[in-house]
Amino acid sequence: MSEAMLAPKKRLVMATKEMVEAQKSCASAFTPRAETDTTQAAKVWHEDDNFGGQATKALVMVLKTRGCDWLIKSGCTMCGYFNDSFFDDVSADHIILQFENAMREHQGEDLIKIYTSGSFFDEREVPAAAYTQILKRVGETTGRLSVESQPQIMTDAQVAEAMTHLKEFEVGIGMESAHDDVLAHSVNKAFRFRQFVAGAELIHRHGARAKTYLVQKAPFLTEREAIEDTTTSILKVAPHSDVVSVNPINVQRHTLVADLYKHGAFRPPWLWSVAKVVLDASRELPDGVTLKCHPVGGGHARGAHNCGKCDKRAMKALEDYTLGRGTIRLERLFETPECGCYSRWQWELDNEGLLGAACWTDPVVW
Template sequence: MDTAYLSLDAAGRDRWIRNRRPDRLPVDPRRPYAFVEEAELGPDGTLWSTAVVFLTNGECAFGCLMCDLWRQTLRRQAGPTPCSPQIAAVVPQPQRYRMVKLYNAGSFFDPAVINPSEYDAILAAVGGVRRVVVECHPAFLNRHFRDFAARCRHTGVELEVAMGLETADPVALARLNKRMSVEDFESGVAAVRREGAFARAFVLVRAPWQSEADGRRWALESIRLAQAAGCDAVTMIPTRAGNGAMDRLLETGEWAPPALSTVESLLAESLHVNSGRVFVDDWDLERLATCRDCGPDRVGAIRMMNRTQRPVAPLACGSGCRP
């Protein structure tokens, strides 16, 4: 059994994805929908204290097949939402951090969700940090991006732009409804670097219609491509259900989440290559820890590799759940 998704045109795929959506989650436009503190190994080899602010704002202009970020957004028609008060609400002393990530579940330089007139206030709200990280689809690397990059240079703060490459597999990428090619991603990294900013790539582990082995192979290839394009860091994101569309693909056998051992070995292998920092998004990683014997230890090994950027040998499992 399969869905009819692959036989649809772009507009049909968009409808197919949106028609399966569960309800949005309640959010308050005055507050970030989440906030975490973390320590990330920085480019200088030291641990950078980092604040991650998940800003509440309007929904992304795109509707990617695997994306569930829209659940914590407001309707796009609501217009731009003030962000600097949200940042101040959770980061009253930004100078305590080396880095602040401002993730807005879409494109930071999309003027329909973040008003460019607020850029100075946003930079004031993160005053004293060394680096600010924002996320953006390459299609929104526009004049607002160049304006913000110039303001960052002027205030002496480093800018890093995180972009979803998702997968270097051109067939799988086209199926994601992201409206972006591998070449668009590479051009986006070049545009970021031209402004003196740093680039980070998000890479999926096991896109829909990829087998476990193909998902592993393409994740490695995607990391290699992102590093060659000039990305300063790569963050792997294990695909997950929960947005309606992915749940349907799980039912029909067109997608399955990656095994935790695959994620673990991917991280170890890419750190062995030693071509740049590679991380795994460990949010909710426990959901992949399906084996009671080795699951918690694998999660621990991934978090350890994230923190140290040193590979560890793959864990053997007493239950033999995975090789």
């Protein structure tokens, strides 16, 4: 990490104790839905994707499980995926029913993507019987599956079993940042970079693909610090990854980030910043590594945004790159900015740290 990235370390360390307590408070204030039907997935949708370097169609489902074990203990500062969790044990039979009911929406997509708001390999979330049945069913249909897990939870036996049923298997790891200081003092992550490396090695050992998720603009970082954190993280995780997905932080309910946002102390990243990260990193990626970025909530106040006038142009450039159409639109963004907010973004990069605080107040009327 450069000297510029070391600058916020003292500030982050000082915030850590308060951050952890605040995150616990946000999570504990959450009241799970009065949900009784655990036979239906929380969400099901269809989307375009880039899988194995090829444009493809995907069926995506979010299964209701007890939720992320780390959230129950503490939780990450920006993650609100527990809003779809059940916070009680869900039987293997009901997990299977959720999957089967979601598969009724299958329209011939080549890829199945399953999210659990936690770790697919955690048997407290997805019991072994459900895990095995899901693998068999995907193997009988598309043969291509993408899931997520914390690296310290997965085992050789689990990944090996998956590969006996599947043609292609992708395991996503929410690394967030490759810098342990940011993980510890800004994200409040449950693991560190060395555990990510071990997890990626395990995945590759069995012929599966490793997909690494990174965030952009973890709390307590300035806009410029966040750009450097994400750009350097991409290049640090790339040798251990088949796919790197950049996820600009969006404001999710019942999180510390949401509390900061409510009090005017957090602004999601500029789309200018997101485009810069993707464009700069794309020029240094190792061969064979795919870089993706599809900002959730992009163009809206609670997601990565510019002024509201040029957001669609930036989002289209990111979409084109993610779907394998090259960097032409990203390059044109900076060659011909065509929007006055470009100058404000540059001013913020140059002056935010000098002010001793982030430029959190957004003058745009939404």
